[in-house]
Amino acid sequence: MVMNSERATIEDVAKRAGVSIATVSRVVNRIGTVSEKTKARVESAIVELNYYPNSAARGLAARKTYTIGLIAHEIDGEFFQPMLRGIERVANDHGYDVLFHSTRPDARKRTSIGEHNADGVIVFANGMTEDQLLNFHLQNFPVVLLHRTAPPGLSLPCVTVENQTGARMMVDHLIENCGHRHIAYLAGPKDHEDSYWREIGYRESLAAHGIDEVLVGEGRFEIQASKETVTRWIRERVVMDAIFAGDDESALGAILAVNEAGLRVPDDIAVVGFDDIRLARYLTPPLTTVRAPIEDAAAEAVNQLVRLITTGEAEPLTMLPTELVVRQSCGVRKDHR
Amino acid sequence: MVMNSERATIEDVAKRAGVSIATVSRVVNRIGTVSEKTKARVESAIVELNYYPNSAARGLAARKTYTIGLIAHEIDGEFFQPMLRGIERVANDHGYDVLFHSTRPDARKRTSIGEHNADGVIVFANGMTEDQLLNFHLQNFPVVLLHRTAPPGLSLPCVTVENQTGARMMVDHLIENCGHRHIAYLAGPKDHEDSYWREIGYRESLAAHGIDEVLVGEGRFEIQASKETVTRWIRERVVMDAIFAGDDESALGAILAVNEAGLRVPDDIAVVGFDDIRLARYLTPPLTTVRAPIEDAAAEAVNQLVRLITTGEAEPLTMLPTELVVRQSCGVRKDHR
DNA sequence: CTGAAAGCGCTTACAG
DNA sequence: CTGAAAGCGCTTACAG
Numbered sequence A, B: 001m002v003m004n005s006e007r008a009t010i011e012d013v014a015k016r017a018g019v020s021i022a023t024v025s026r027v028v029n030r031i032g033t034v035s036e037k038t039k040a041r042v043e044s045a046i047v048e049l050n051y052y053p054n055s056a057a058r059g060l061a062a063r064k065t066y067t068i069g070l071i072a073h074e075i076d077g078e079f080f081q082p083m084l085r086g087i088e089r090v091a092n093d094h095g096y097d098v099l100f101h102s103t104r105p106d107a108r109k110r111t112s113i114g115e116h117n118a119d120g121v122i123v124f125a126n127g128m129t130e131d132q133l134l135n136f137h138l139q140n141f142p143v144v145l146l147h148r149t150a151p152p153g154l155s156l157p158c159v160t161v162e163n164q165t166g167a168r169m170m171v172d173h174l175i176e177n178c179g180h181r182h183i184a185y186l187a188g189p190k191d192h193e194d195s196y197w198r199e200i201g202y203r204e205s206l207a208a209h210g211i212d213e214v215l216v217g218e219g220r221f222e223i224q225a226s227k228e229t230v231t232r233w234i235r236e237r238v239v240m241d242a243i244f245a246g247d248d249e250s251a252l253g254a255i256l257a258v259n260e261a262g263l264r265v266p267d268d269i270a271v272v273g274f275d276d277i278r279l280a281r282y283l284t285p286p287l288t289t290v291r292a293p294i295e296d297a298a299a300e301a302v303n304q305l306v307r308l309i310t311t312g313e314a315e316p317l318t319m320l321p322t323e324l325v326v327r328q329s330c331g332v333r334k335d336h337r
Numbered sequence C, D: 001c002t003g004a005a006a007g008c009g010c011t012t013a014c015a016g
Helices: A010-017 A021-029 A036-049 A055-062 A080-093 A130-138 A163-176 A193-208 A223-235 A248-260 A294-311 B010-017 B021-029 B036-049 B055-062 B080-093 B130-138 B163-176 B193-208 B223-235 B248-260 B294-311
Strands: A067-072 A097-102 A120-124 A143-146 A158-161 A183-187 A215-218 A242-245 A270-272 A289-291 A317-320 A323-325 B067-072 B097-102 B120-124 B143-146 B158-161 B183-187 B215-218 B242-245 B270-272 B289-291 B317-320 B323-325
Touching (some): A010 A036, A055 B055, A080 B080, A097 B080, A158 A193, A163 A183, A163 A193, A163 A242, A163 A270, A163 A289, A183 A193, A183 A223, A183 A248, A223 A248, A242 A248, B010 B021, B010 B036, B021 B036, B067 B080, B067 B294, B080 B097, B080 B294, B130 B143, B158 B294, B163 B242, B163 B270, B163 B289, B163 B323, B183 B248, B223 B248, B242 B248
Parallel strands (some): A067 A097, A067 A120, A158 A317, A183 A242, A242 A270, B120 B143, B183 B242
Antiparallel strands (some): B289 B323
């Protein structure tokens, strides 16, 4: 097969099939009516010429880019993979490509693109400031929020998981089934809503059980930061039965700190997490955590975004259920029961 | 500020600044010559109208999309993050967006895009078959290979890391410094070159030390598969001092298997890995491994791709150095020294 | 230093 | 069921 290095255009296909470009466009896009005979001719011309529509031309003419953007602040943690996987899979199912854009402060962002080279965007957590979100909204640009809610006054569809309920279940379990009373919380980044709601759930459970001893430390959803906080607590002889880490990464850090202090999980201090990342079951001891359907949430965000792009409306709030996963790191106090 | 919901075009800017669209184009693209005065007028018009060039139009006219594609088979493992981070960062520095495309068999791929909606692509490992690669090459489409080399007969630039040397260093270390003689290798996926070269390095080291006892099992770069293989070996009473896992994920699986069998790492069986993923230092015991500059390799691939796109040529082969990272999981046999 | 105009490869009413 | 033509918003020689 000798191939021309130039790409075939709709013109070439039309010529070869002996029809107009309008007809080629119809069969490519499966709209309008085309006789079976013509359709067959066009289709074989497409195959013979290895024709792919030029998406820039298509985008210009139809005012659609068939791509959606994913805007995130950082590519970090185990969390990111299932999210990207969910987004990419569903986007492709809908015929969209996904453009990835990180908003690290050091990014030069010379590209105006990322913001405008897509039919809509999914904004993950703190990937954009409220001002930027407002700006999109003013331009009528389709946005769906993932793992965060809209700024006050702005109604942007969002999909997230039941953080508060999940945290509540977890702390209830720690208190009721494991017999822990002195429970610390390792918080995530301040501007990260997942952490915010998890903390609410934590406080709610304590209050419901008449425990007013609240201990919150900084974990930033990072191994290192969490480890340092827990190490400090241990050094300062803070009384703790259990540590509820804001996410599984933090739980990892907490476990490391406990081990390094010569103590044992869960016998001396129990450690539990949130998310149920891939690694959770493989830790020693296997991590008790709350399963968050990260990939599903991401997939649903794409569904809503596509709906928003095509119909102009979307579900204001989708909240996916979380589930308690009891393994061994939560322990059971000997004096319990 | 009252904003029109319609996006400003180059026409609007030209009108407002009292110039032609050609002039606006010149200042936006910083090419040609424009008097300071005109330039200032145009620039303020741009700001006032919040103008962003339409990239589809731009792409059509200039035959450039200013996006590069990343084609990978799966989004999986700890490996993926630093790679994507490196690609995204450098691409942005060069003014490119990055389109992500996975080639899972279940992907519908209705989008011809991904393949043609970019100025070039980076193909990670087994993300594309040799046939597909050949097809790109025949169309003169810029491709840079990451963590794989070109199919025979095809000269495609590639960037990878020193897998063979790294593996050789590791096994040399195991033999010479730790005193191990019975060393098993946990191989990655068959079509994954990283694993192939690491195995070569492993065999080379054994041969160089006059050890002809070679033991290779399937790890597939996965925790679970690696765990199963090692569990089987232990059950079959295979004699092993050490396991050289094809990557750190596999090492994790191996450690789990050893622990579950009631044995200890490294006292009973040493376990080492390759990559030095984020978690490696946090394992118990901290993992001895070979550091692979994953993010740097990805960044370099983008540099080469941009060079290929703009100048038509690129470095045929870039191989980044790897480095032995000795922590504790490799142990030292008591009878050694 | 600046503008008029052709053209990039499509989609989409509008005719017929 | 099919085609001619306008237009999407840019870039790029070509004049001047």
